[in-house]
Amino acid sequence: MEYLALQLFNGLVNGSFYALLSLGLAVIFGVLRVVNFAHGALYMLGAFAAYLLLQDFGVGFWLALILAPIGIGIAGMVLERLLIRRLYGLDPLYNFLLTFGLTLMIQDGVRLRYGLQGQPYPAPAELAGSVSAGLVAYPTYRLFVIAFSLVVCVAVWYVIERTRLGMIVRAATERPELTRALGINVDRWITPVFGFGVALAALGGVLAAPMRNVSPLMGSELIIFAFAVVVIGGMGSIAGAVVAGFLVGVLASLAAVFNPALENVVAFALMAIVLLVRPAGLFGSLEARS
Template identity: 55%
Template sequence: MQALYAQLLVGLINGSFYALLSLGLAVIFGMLNIINFAHGALYMMGAFVAYFLLNLGGISYWWALLLAPIIVGIFGMILERTMLKFLAGLDHLYGLLLTFGIALIVQGVFQNYFGSSGLPYSIPDQLKGGVNLGFMFLPIYRAWVVIFSLVVCIATWFLIEKTRLGAYLRAATENPTLVRAFGVNVPRMITLTYGLGVGLAALAGVLSAPINQVRPLMGADLIIVVFAVVVIGGMGSIMGSIITGFALGVIEGLTKYFYPEASNTVVFVLMVLVLLVKPTGLTGRAA
């Protein structure tokens, strides 16, 4: 049973990353009509920024948690202003191709300097160790990742669904021209939205740095799984992305326990099943 709970926890952690990343993808897609293929590369950048902050600047994990999303978010906003902006009005697929190119560049540069092996990033002192819950040993850092991700996800949901800023955002998603006519600076809002989505990816990167090591390709395979998560959940609803992300992480964890051979593929298999039963995805509307 110990092993089962351990795998469930791993599943929850992966689910946190799926949720944070698919949430960002959904927010970006809503405003920019772009599927951000660079999301995995920017997630990796988040982890690397945390690594640099610690090893070059002596800046702790806690500051990295704040600074890395901001730094990577600014990098994302520069990308939006210099490149993605020009794709407005073109077919969605160009956005996919452009961000795929950006992902190749970013990952290639990091691979050149850091190879393919992982760099260690140690768990901050305050979160070291674990508690014995009687039925399992719970490492504090892992519990922290799950709870913190959940808080961030819900905060993002609150920001978009319940605040005035979020209302502008949703309105601009529906009809940018009309919102602009009301005097809202929509282009700036688009840039900030991209920054927010990218920041969430970078945050996931920082959270995963102590668990998964910092590797240039850490986001390359992850993004494909997240795409499958997005296909399963649909990008219509923020809460849908969060729940689907966590649920798929848990299912993956359970698979690791009961049938480890399929743990790599279970998300994709589920995607196929969902497509066969409900082609629009679980929460999606017809495309």
């Protein structure tokens, strides 16, 4: 029973990262129609930025939590301007080649300088130790990760669903051409939206740094799961990305209680079932057109 409760929390922690990454992927795909395979590498850059801020400038976790996403987000905007922009209207194959190529370059660039071995990153002192969470004592920092990720997801959901900017993002996601014909300068929002999605990935990276070793390949496995989550939630669906993120995280961890080998299978089994039963995803709409 205690193990079950522990795994439930572990699932929520994993789900937090899935949700943050899928959310960024969903927003980017919705507005740009680009599947960003470099998302995992940008997540890793977020973690590395936090690591370097601490090593070279003595900047701690809390400031890094703000600075790293902004910095990597700006880098993402430059990336969109220089490279991603050239993909619009091209065969999706180029999308794959460019963003996957970027992944390899970013990963190997970091590896060249810092090696494959992970660098440790300390959790902030304020969140050291553990607190009693119902049946079990659970690390304070991990509980913070769950809460913080939930707050970010709800905030993003609010902006998308309740503000005029979010209305434009939804309209551009559903019918980009019509939205232009109705007087909205959709292109003006493309670079900021990409930067924002990248910033969410970097934020995930900073949050992951104290839990996992900061290493060049830390994003490569996570990104595979994030893609499964995006498909399960529905391509481009904000609520879908968040709900499916936590769902996959929790189900995978609970499945591991019965058989550890099941943990990695659950996301893809769920994806296969969703594709069979509801190809547009849990929250997707087949009516939404590209």
